[in-house]
Amino acid sequence: MVDLAALTGVLTRAPVVPVLIIDRLADAGPLGSALVRGGLPALEVTLRTPVALEAIRAMADIPGGVVGAGTVLDAGQAKAAVEAGAKFLVSPGATPTLIDAAHALGVPLLPGVATASEAMAARERGLRLLKFFPAGPAGGPAYLKALASPLQDIRFCPTGGVGPENALDYLSLPNVICVGGSWVAPGDAVRAGDWTRIESLARGAAALRG
Ligand code: 3PG
Secondary structure, eight states: OOOHHHHHHHHTSOSEEEEEOOSOHHHHHHHHHHHHHTTOOEEEEETTSTTHHHHHHHHTTOTTOEEEEESOOSHHHHHHHHHHTOSSEEESSOOHHHHHHHHHHTOOEEEEEOSHHHHHHHHHTTOOEEEETTHHHHTHHHHHHHHHTTSTTOEEEEBSSOOTTTHHHHHTSTTBOOEEESTTSOHHHHHTTOHHHHHHHHHHHHTSOO
């Protein structure tokens, strides 16, 4: 059984889900806190660095935040992420094995799709909230707009090539629940510990809708 309500709850907390690549564990807490302070409570920590799982652990208790794991590629990573405290999982694609693993773990999964057939396959498994990835190269807002009428009960979180210059083009579509992006946590700002800048970027992103 897919827990759509839990995932909807995560994805409707703000218009933007920050996609985070954390190289230094010490950055995890202050980075997460700055984003939450700025109004972005859902934090996606990608499993792309050696400290990613520890970073999830470090961010699990940030007041007002909800931490998830991104770039989850297989069942083993899904299990490790949940054990570290991830409350939701995001993946670039949607394999049956990964969907099964997320169901077995009882944790919401936002799997990536880029075509109508992939979206339909995920829909057959009960999924109604999907990541559209990589959003820009796969066709951008025009492509997602074209999917809205035939795939009426699916909503997407476009990620990949989304930034302040085009986020509203996606967010104004009826089948977009939120967008994901790394622009709110630029590598140079994280390296410099410039949490004020990151909070300000988060504040701008949080104000994008409404
Ligand atoms: C990624 O692949 O890192 C995410 O989709 C974020 O993409 P972005 O850096 O273009 O926001």
